[in-house]
Amino acid sequence: MTSQPHRLAWATALLYRAQGILPLAIALLLALIVASALLLALNASPIEAYSSMLRGAFGTENATAETLVKAIPILFVAIGICIAFRGGVTNIGGEGQMIAGAVAGITVTLALAQAPGIVIIPAAIVAAFVVGALYGGIAGFLKAYFNVNEILSTIMLNQVAVQLMNFLLNGPLLDPAEAGANHIPKTARIAEAAELPRLSFVLPEAVAGIFGTADLFGRTRLHYGLVLAVLLAALTYILLWRTIIGYRIRAVGESERAARYAGIHVKRYMVLSMMLAGGFAGLAGIVQVLGLQYRLQTDGSPAGFTGSAGFNGIVAALFGGLNPLGAVPAAIFFGGLLVGAQKMQRDLEVSASLITAINGLIVVFVVSSQIFTRRITRRQQAALRERPPIPEEASA
Amino acid sequence: MIEQILTASVFASTIRLATPYILAGLGETFSQRSGVLNLGVDGVMLMGAFFAFYTALITGSAVLGVIAALGVGLILGLATAFISVTLKAEQGISGIGIYLFGLGMSELLFQQWIGTPKSVTGFPDIFIPGLSDIEFLGIGEIFFQHNILVYVAFLLIPLSSFVLNHTTLGLMIRAVGQNPQAADAMGVNVTRVRYATVAFCGVMAALAGASLSIALLKVFQQNLTSGLGFIAVALVYFGRWRPYGILAGALLFSFVNAVQLQISAIGLDVPSEFAVMAPYVITIIALVFASKQTEKPTALTRPFERGE
Numbered sequence: 029m030t031s032q033p034h035r036l037a038w039a040t041a042l043l044y045r046a047q048g049i050l051p052l053a054i055a056l057l058l059a060l061i062v063a064s065a066l067l068l069a070l071n072a073s074p075i076e077a078y079s080s081m082l083r084g085a086f087g088t089e090n091a092t093a094e095t096l097v098k099a100i101p102i103l104f105v106a107i108g109i110c111i112a113f114r115g116g117v118t119n120i121g122g123e124g125q126m127i128a129g130a131v132a133g134i135t136v137t138l139a140l141a142q143a144p145g146i147v148i149i150p151a152a153i154v155a156a157f158v159v160g161a162l163y164g165g166i167a168g169f170l171k172a173y174f175n176v177n178e179i180l181s182t183i184m185l186n187q188v189a190v191q192l193m194n195f196l197l198n199g200p201l202l203d204p205a206e207a208g209a210n211h212i213p214k215t216a217r218i219a220e221a222a223e224l225p226r227l228s229f230v231l232p233e234a235v236a237g238i239f240g241t242a243d244l245f246g247r248t249r250l251h252y253g254l255v256l257a258v259l260l261a262a263l264t265y266i267l268l269w270r271t272i273i274g275y276r277i278r279a280v281g282e283s284e285r286a287a288r289y290a291g292i293h294v295k296r297y298m299v300l301s302m303m304l305a306g307g308f309a310g311l312a313g314i315v316q317v318l319g320l321q322y323r324l325q326t327d328g329s330p331a332g333f334t335g336s337a338g339f340n341g342i343v344a345a346l347f348g349g350l351n352p353l354g355a356v357p358a359a360i361f362f363g364g365l366l367v368g369a370q371k372m373q374r375d376l377e378v379s380a381s382l383i384t385a386i387n388g389l390i391v392v393f394v395v396s397s398q399i400f401t402r403r404i405t406r407r408q409q410a411a412l413r414e415r416p417p418i419p420e421e422a423s424a
Numbered sequence: 425m426i427e428q429i430l431t432a433s434v435f436a437s438t439i440r441l442a443t444p445y446i447l448a449g450l451g452e453t454f455s456q457r458s459g460v461l462n463l464g465v466d467g468v469m470l471m472g473a474f475f476a477f478y479t480a481l482i483t484g485s486a487v488l489g490v491i492a493a494l495g496v497g498l499i500l501g502l503a504t505a506f507i508s509v510t511l512k513a514e515q516g517i518s519g520i521g522i523y524l525f526g527l528g529m530s531e532l533l534f535q536q537w538i539g540t541p542k543s544v545t546g547f548p549d550i551f552i553p554g555l556s557d558i559e560f561l562g563i564g565e566i567f568f569q570h571n572i573l574v575y576v577a578f579l580l581i582p583l584s585s586f587v588l589n590h591t592t593l594g595l596m597i598r599a600v601g602q603n604p605q606a607a608d609a610m611g612v613n614v615t616r617v618r619y620a621t622v623a624f625c626g627v628m629a630a631l632a633g634a635s636l637s638i639a640l641l642k643v644f645q646q647n648l649t650s651g652l653g654f655i656a657v658a659l660v661y662f663g664r665w666r667p668y669g670i671l672a673g674a675l676l677f678s679f680v681n682a683v684q685l686q687i688s689a690i691g692l693d694v695p696s697e698f699a700v701m702a703p704y705v706i707t708i709i710a711l712v713f714a715s716k717q718t719e720k721p722t723a724l725t726r727p728f729e730r731g732e
Contacts, residue, residue, distance in 0.1 A: 066532075070532075070536055118516045120520060170711070170712060174711075174712050174715040175715045176708070176711045177658075177661065177711065179463060179516050179519075179520070180654060180657060180658045180661075180707070180711060181708055181711060183651060183654045184651075184655075184658075184704040184707045184708050185704075185708070187650070187651055187701065187704040188701050188704050188705060188708075191697040191698070191700050191701040191704075192697070194697045195695055195697035195698065198695075198697075199695070330647070330650070339524065343524075346517070378536070379532045379536060381528045381535065382528065382532050383528065384524055384528025384529075384531065384532075385524070385525050385527075385528030385529040387524050387528070388467070388521045388522065388523065388524030388525030388526070388527070388528060388529075389521070390521075391517060391518070391521030391524060392507060392518050392525065395507075395513040395514050395517050396507050396511040396518065398513065398514070399511050399512050
């Protein structure tokens, strides 16, 4: 008798998972259909555009590496967004928090220029996390204690951070070698010891043939930020679903009132969710500096440093089902979309800003599809209520 | 120094620059009064700005530009209504989706159809006969030498206030935003009212965008609004969901903008970054002060479910 319900529970769990993924797949499909219509309207063949994007994103070893490089900051931001959205705070401030983290991190890195890498890198990363968290915490604090809409405050804080960075890069933090009337706003280069090491995979002979190289990604810009991001995604999954703190964060997000009745300090957890989200965005900022650019620089535009990773991280988190583990493939997907779009722009002369529009559509479709998921859950709950309770079967 | 900054022309541009804030803010007021938070305003503004600009560039007619913007605004407004009213999607996040769509789409179309920076003639300034000549305190220059959209925006304020407070339509809108269940029981079609206000919000946002691209700046570029639409949404909180409150907030922000432009024009030694930052910092402070929110529509952001 015991094996039967167990097998059923497995099947139910699988079905449950499928129900979670299906709306995402449909949302993506709809977005691609709309994008195809757009491409047709612009006199470009959708099939050519998509195949060009696919080749641009994964066609060569270097393309794949560039996709992963692009995915790294998106993933860091997305991990934080998972925490924030699960905790019921809508953090749109990834851009500003990335900048806050990067500014703090580069300041520490440049101050410690003489120290060994084993000191600089952790110090810079901690500084970036803390300052990103504090910057995100502002919006969390204003929401919890002053009832300020966090979407609006984080968007404003993004603009403030961009201007602060521009000010610092044109003055106090400007590369001494660059000082002059027509300088590029950038800091000095970081010490070589502070660089995040490059990441490559030494392949055994048997598989080396398949990839055509024995040292996969050996000559690309891929760096250890990827390992750190994936590791933190796993840790955040554990935090959210296997610890009391995570349980409380999610409880506040599910229902503020129920959480309050359960004795959870709702305001404190709102601030905490926001701070964690800001901290992860801060990591995205410093990893861009230490792993890729080796200095903090911008072209003065709002996305000049971040490359809009603060926004793309939101899209990736939603598309990853607000689960940090789901965010890993989602971030790689959106990284590929961005890198592939560059090739599409060269091949078909269709502007890569198409991707921003598609990202917007994906957000709209994913959020809209939740009505169907909700409806299915409600029907299941109603069915459960009608059935007599089975004492042995756990509800999990 | 003060008299260098507070010139009549600065006050005139305060009035002029208030236009997009007023138009977008009024639209958002109607939407929020009916219980729908429309956060896609900035994206719709960008789309309105682009289509107005493109149409004016091709046809040479600013009036056709405005009509194109209104059409785009209506379509995007109805789409927003479908998403937030019919599909009951989370309004904050779906609004960000609409923003991203408008941001990407307007840039894409600009790259494909125009490509290089161009400018249009746009709307000319209309000198109100008699009034525009008043030299006392520069009143003529400040109030009566503007393009048509400026006058339209300022006239829409008393009109909106009247509609919201003294008509059956206004009563229905407020009822739907305050207590949709009761409104429904009284026979008001909650869905239809919300569709109307959200569509109106889209139209007004697009008009606000057009006022930027073919009346104030007469150019289009990537991310022309740089977050102005979000400030307009914040204005609605700041103005306590009242048209005259929107007016006060809009004038505050346009004054800050005008002073910022004047400071860089006369070359004062203030880092330009801090001047650019000012409106955003003030928005945050304004939101903190507006945080009591006792007048906030009770059903704001809550989708309507009959018989809940």
